[in-house]
Amino acid sequence: MRKIIEISNLYKSFGEVKAVQDLSFCVKEGELFAFLGVNGAGKSTTINIMCGQLAKDSGTVVIDEKNLESDVTGIKTEIGVVFQNSVLDQALSVKENLRSRAALYGIAGEEFRKRLEELSKLLSFEDLLKRTVGKLSGGQRRRIDIARALLHRPKILVLDEPTTGLDPQTRQIIWNVIDSLRKTENMTVFLTTHYMEEAADADYVVILDSGRLVAQGTPLELKNKYTGDFITLYASDEESVKKLGVEYERIRDAFRLFVPNTAAAAELIINNPTIFKDFEITKGKMDDVFLSVTGKALTGGESK
Amino acid sequence: MKQFRELTRRNIILFFKDKGMFFTSLITPAILLVLYATFLGNIYKDSFLSSLPEGFTLAEDLINGLVGGQLMSSILAVSCVTVAFSSNMLMVQDKANGTIKDLSISPVKKSTLALSYYFATLISTLIICYVALAICLLYVSFIGWFISFADVMFLILDVFLLVMFGTALSSIINFFLSSQGQIAAVGTIMSAGYGFICGAYMPISSFSSGLQKVVSFLPGTYGTSLVRNHSMNGAFREMKSMGIPGNVVEMIRDSIDCNLYFFDNKIEVPAMYIILTLTTVAFVCIYVALNALKRKP
Numbered sequence: 001m002r003k004i005i006e007i008s009n010l011y012k013s014f015g016e017v018k019a020v021q022d023l024s025f026c027v028k029e030g031e032l033f034a035f036l037g038v039n040g041a042g043k044s045t046t047i048n049i050m051c052g053q054l055a056k057d058s059g060t061v062v063i064d065e066k067n068l069e070s071d072v073t074g075i076k077t078e079i080g081v082v083f084q085n086s087v088l089d090q091a092l093s094v095k096e097n098l099r100s101r102a103a104l105y106g107i108a109g110e111e112f113r114k115r116l117e118e119l120s121k122l123l124s125f126e127d128l129l130k131r132t133v134g135k136l137s138g139g140q141r142r143r144i145d146i147a148r149a150l151l152h153r154p155k156i157l158v159l160d161e162p163t164t165g166l167d168p169q170t171r172q173i174i175w176n177v178i179d180s181l182r183k184t185e186n187m188t189v190f191l192t193t194h195y196m197e198e199a200a201d202a203d204y205v206v207i208l209d210s211g212r213l214v215a216q217g218t219p220l221e222l223k224n225k226y227t228g229d230f231i232t233l234y235a236s237d238e239e240s241v242k243k244l245g246v247e248y249e250r251i252r253d254a255f256r257l258f259v260p261n262t263a264a265a266a267e268l269i270i271n272n273p274t275i276f277k278d279f280e281i282t283k284g285k286m287d288d289v290f291l292s293v294t295g296k297a298l299t300g301g302e303s304k
Numbered sequence: 305m306k307q308f309r310e311l312t313r314r315n316i317i318l319f320f321k322d323k324g325m326f327f328t329s330l331i332t333p334a335i336l337l338v339l340y341a342t343f344l345g346n347i348y349k350d351s352f353l354s355s356l357p358e359g360f361t362l363a364e365d366l367i368n369g370l371v372g373g374q375l376m377s378s379i380l381a382v383s384c385v386t387v388a389f390s391s392n393m394l395m396v397q398d399k400a401n402g403t404i405k406d407l408s409i410s411p412v413k414k415s416t417l418a419l420s421y422y423f424a425t426l427i428s429t430l431i432i433c434y435v436a437l438a439i440c441l442l443y444v445s446f447i448g449w450f451i452s453f454a455d456v457m458f459l460i461l462d463v464f465l466l467v468m469f470g471t472a473l474s475s476i477i478n479f480f481l482s483s484q485g486q487i488a489a490v491g492t493i494m495s496a497g498y499g500f501i502c503g504a505y506m507p508i509s510s511f512s513s514g515l516q517k518v519v520s521f522l523p524g525t526y527g528t529s530l531v532r533n534h535s536m537n538g539a540f541r542e543m544k545s546m547g548i549p550g551n552v553v554e555m556i557r558d559s560i561d562c563n564l565y566f567f568d569n570k571i572e573v574p575a576m577y578i579i580l581t582l583t584t585v586a587f588v589c590i591y592v593a594l595n596a597l598k599r600k601p
Binding site for chain 1: 306307309310311313314317318321322401402403405406407408409410411412599600601
């Protein structure tokens with residue numbers, strides 16, 4: 001897979017505040033890329049630089065082989081952005097909004113009509129076209145935001161916390177559409193999210209803290225590197241668990257044992273066949289990775 | 305061109321759909337109407353009558369035509385600028401609510417975006433001001449009509465130029481604004497202040513000589529004078545035909561700013577058109593340059 005986004009040694013400061021420091025990473029075409037960090041970590045600054053909204057202090061940004069410094073207009077045609085908060089015109093209808101935004105990419109007339117039909121089917125908003133955007137529910141508005149970002153068939157879809165505040169059903173609809181686009185159009189998805197289960201499905205994850213890259217890898221690599229494994233042991237007593245000599249916690253109807261990795265878990269089980277009669281092994285979660293790497297928990301946009 | 309056309313269309317629709325912006329833009333004309341209806345109309349009527357030589361009387365409809373012409377010129381002179389400011393609020397609202405980010409992540413040129421705001425404001429303001437002109441002409445036709453067809457044509461041109469000027473001025477000022485509070489402050493200052501400095505509420509001739517000299521540097525005053533000339537010329541012609549001495553008519557014209565002076569030099573109507581046109585062109589160029597040269601944060 002070729003690299004569709006290449007960022008090298010990126011720096012950006014706002015006065016004394018160093019928003020992004022020596023940031024380098026790349027995103028491969030067709031990948032679901034998760035960009036994680038607490039508020040103020042530098043995620044939005046990086047996205048704004050990529051989209052040509054902010055000037056960088058130094059470093060290089062190459063998107064689809066176009067350099068940000070020499071071809072920002074070309075880059076803008078390759079990127080579709082779903083902002084954290086809807087920025088469509090609240091007083092206009094869905095169709096009026098999409099029509100005005102499509103024209104910004106030179107899409108009008110019959111071409112717009114066809115694209116609108118495709119998107120309204122894809123995101124199931126045929127019945128909302130005449131409704132005023134300001135009167136839509138959060139989930140309905142989010143679907144229109146995504147349609148707006150997809151109007152010009154971008155190669156990269158940037159999703160800035162797209163499902164925050166949405167109900168599980170709407171989140172599922174949105175993820176189904178995104179998965180479908182990735183499969184059918186090989187679209188690269190650049191995601192920032194506070195939902196770790198969404199990040200766990202990513203192909204590659206970058207974690208930022210205070211403007212710096214602090215960890216990167218596939219979810220499996222990150223879990224293996226930054227968290228241990230968990231053995232949930234059923235039908236046993238606390239005396240037996242204590243004898244194992246590992247850290248544990250009591251949960252409702254079982255014990256949760258912490259082991260450094262899967263090999264250690266396997267060894268523990270093989271050496272104690274009488275205790276391990278009913279059990280399951282799970283890897284650490286992305287929340288544990290994030291906590292381990294940054295020392296902060298990522299919950300709904302707030303760090304703890 | 306598609307980008308420019310659709311952005312302009314969007315901006316116009318949003319202005320007329322946003323009741324806040326639309327009704328705010330009508331406040332100044334409404335205030336003027338109330339002022340004239342309650343007392344300013346009578347004051348001007350008395351002022352006209354007192355300025356006539358002894359023994360001369362004017363027909364009621366001629367007096368009403370003069371007062372109506374002055375009312376019309378004041379309403380139009382102020383509205384063309386203050387309505388433009390209200391209509392141009394969208395430019396600031398887009399910054400305040402983040403919509404500008406959505407527009408500028410697309411491959412649209414900054415100058416196209418800037419001109420779309422300008423033309424949308426121009427069209428919205430022209431629509432409102434031409435409706436106001438039609439209502440004013442209708443009103444004058446009921447109370448005392450002395451306006452020639454040529455003057456009506458000139459009034460249409462005057463309104464067009466003043467709206468172009470007001471839109472350009474508001475575009476430059478709004479360029480530097482980015483919040484709702486700033487819009488409200490500028491809107492209030494413009495509504496209250498512009499009517500005075502352009503001579504719409506009180507004639508410039510009634511200001512102190514120092515203030516008159518300062519105001520003579522402001523291009524908007526020439527716009528007011530243009531509208532006033534064309535809305536009252538017919539009534540003055542009628543006065544002359546009734547035997548009112550020319551110097552008396554000129555004195556009245558001086559007192560209500562039909563004649564404007566720049567350091568004692570009378571500015572003729574063609575010169576007023578040139579001043580207003582050149583100022584507008586300069587303002588539009590400044591506005592587009594401000595947008596094109598604006599650096600990313």
